[in-house]
Amino acid sequence: MPSERATLRRPTGGCTRLLGIVALASAACGRGDGVSASPAGQAAVEALASLPWDTVTVRARGTDVVWRMWRGDPSINMYVDGWVTPRLRERYGVTLRAVEGQGPEIVNQLVVEREARRRTGTASLVWINGETFSNLRRERLLAGPWAGRLPNAAYVDSASPIVARDFEQDPMGYESPWGRVQFALIYDSARTPVPPRSLDALAGWIRAHPGRFTHDQGFAGTTFLKIVLYREAGGVVGLQGGFDSTRYAAARARTFAWLDSLRPFFWRGGATYPADVAAMHRLFANRELDFSMSNNQNEVVTKVRQGILPSTSRALLMTDGTIANTHYLGIPANAPNAAGAMVVANFLLSPEAQLEKQKPDVWADGSVLDVARLPAEWRARFAALEADPRQLPRDSLAKYARPEVSPRYHERLAADWRTHVRARQR
Amino acid sequence: MSARRGTIAPRSLDASRIVRGVVLVALIASSLGPLLLLGLWSLSGRWLYPAILPTEYSDESWRALGGGALWPALITSVALAVSAGVVGCAVALPIGRALARLRGWRRHAGAAAAFLPVAAPPLALGTGLQVALLSAGLGGTAAGVLLAHLVPVVGYLSLFFLGTFTLFDARVEAEARTLGATPWQTWRHVLLPMLRGAAGESMALGFLISWSQFALTLVVGGGAVRALPLEVFALVRAGQDRAAAVGALLLVVPPVLGLAALRWAARRTSMMPA
């Protein structure tokens, strides 16, 4: 044994030389093509900026577009794969391929792709908003500006602060709006005939029913925390106008104090939290929880139709106000097919696609178009859209809608929650 | 286990029968129960607590199979796994043979090197391979994912062939050579027939390893290469239990059938104890 160990420490001269060659070779492989030229997507967007829209459609004909989006909801997948994709193919000759990818994954992937010195990446279109958009812009990973030149951009409800600003950021043409949603709690009217309607009432209900409420670790859970943050800051006005660390610290302290006082009454004593909304829906449907939540107020509509939530489920808005936001489409700076992506984004923004998306039996996702700007026939069709009985009335939604604030609040709150609440550090 | 006459043998025989019975029942429940559960879930329309059986049945998920994402994902997985098995066998066989000839620290280092890619957590391995494959222009492609799958496959199969070649009587090869056969003739007429069985088994093993890869496919494929495990995992995480059960059956039943066929074939050629 000792002689073997000694031999191990002395590689032969030939070995070391070979290893050196291999190391050099792999380092050389890193020098990709076209490093000095600007990434493909950005170059294409700039080139197309001065050309008429017809040229864009001609360039896009016969091409493929890979779209990274969240694929966790079959209703959305059915809309994209079953309705959008065939129409894109027959009208514009564009083959759309939607693949899984959420905010942080998309950002990481684009960073690593840039590091690998590839001029073109995989995805031409990404579904983003909020802090993902902020990160991508800061890292210069998005191509643009392009959103303003889409023909259908004229119909966008740009007067609405919910659509015109993405977490208080001006998209500046780097992302095109796609849909809007509003946060709502979900409860079972059979189990909870008289649900609490404000955060204070909710706190009282939680204390009276220990172990029946929690929030998830994902986007919806953070939105719930932000609603509490808004209240502790004295309303959304207390946090608007960019990120203020003093105001944030004060509001956060009160928010965490509120959470701490309720922690023993949370599900599992607040020791563990569901990973995402779908896990919460499962717990809620199977009677482990009496409340679930979602960033989309119409989640009850689609999930009841899918058989996931019990038919007596209803959506609930808090009188303290719930957060409404818009989700967008972006084109990565290294997109292989920017023209195709623009054609896709334009189609998704069309009155026809927005109307289909809004139907309760499809996705029930809010439209970002200003109905008043649409041609008469589309105005009539939007007005004639039947509402599902489980949908919340529009005036309630408008009354309790609160806009998003700077993405830094979202990032800090999510990060601080992880360290101070989830990990039980103080 | 022969019983000795006129001793306490009958009682121990009864005890062993009870143990065998209990273990057998437990095996039936634990091995067949889950398959049954998957089948029930795939056919359920509504199945919420506290119902022990689904309250509504629906074959919607099975009917939607043709148009959904599961079928193309199944095909992708089969293509990847078959390629990984065949290529892995071809690459690992000479490596295993070379390792089997070594002695001392090189043999140990070689065997350890073969096991390392198998033991490395796929998530960590995937993030490490991601940049290398991206630089080579293979990020997000099926070819890149295949190369990534080959990393654990070649490792495990090299170990397998190391064991196989160690078992072979080296004298067989030496005897053939003293009788005047060239190395090529020895390979072709002596070793190759012996290897056919081992090669088949190794391809099946390589298939299995590639078939069940998840994190590796996800990270290296960048979400664009949709293998079946990715789709099923996404469905479970999205709370789509019914569709996930259909996908899980697609994921489990073909390898189970293949494994059963392999054991039956192996028993017929008496290569391994069934």
Next chain:
Amino acid sequence: MPALERLRRGSAGDLIWLGAWLLLTGPVLAGIGYAAAASVGAVGPGASSAGIERIERVLAESATWRGLGLTLWVAALATTLATAGAVLVAATFRGAGGLDRVARGLAVLPLPVPHLVAGALGLWVLGQSGGVARILAALGAVRMPAEMPALVYDERGIGLALTMAWKEFAFLVVVATVLLASQARELEAAARTLGAGPLQTFFRITWPILWRGLLPAVIAVFVFVAGSYEAAALLAPSDPLVLPLLMADRAADPDLARRGDAYVISLLLLGIAAVAVAAHEWTRARWEPLDS
């Protein structure tokens, strides 16, 4: 020229060995290299000025060590349960008879089940509103989900360990069966002709052969469970986070600068794998009868 011939053959053998060794370890070493580079902030998401500050910070966090603890605990528990089950099944059904073959075939059935399917099954069976809970509720033993002991999302990872044990037990049954069929037979027959009873034979002859032969496979199972992401993603608690989940969590951290922490965790995981590989090789070489 015998000396030249020996030299030529020697270096050719060296080259082949080196080529094989590089092919096998190259990708993993490249991965380790990249993870190390990212850990010091040279590359990757959240790359900052290079330095070991990131490594120090991650190693100083209690989340890292508690995660490591839970990872090792779940792996140990799952491995122990799987080994016990495998030994029981392999020893109980050793014969060549039809029933024995059927039982062994059944035991091996879960072998091709991937971790993620096992995780889904664990969720549906062991959850507080899962199959077991519903049966208990029907029997009147529990009235609501909260009364069922928490086996999933629990901070002891019991459900996760049970699920992984169920999946890996099939693999150990295969190894144990081969061992019992090949090595132990003759010695056991000899022991019986010398008058040893069944239990005595088992503990003095069978078990020593069994545990030595199983040890490499047991180590393999340990590292497979420790490194599994999918099952943990479905069953593990949110605090402490097992290392694969912790790595994914850091990679999706809201703070972009912290995303590089995932690579430090990746190095930890690869370190565990390296230790397991060394242990695996040591036990394999030591007790593999035909190895040298």
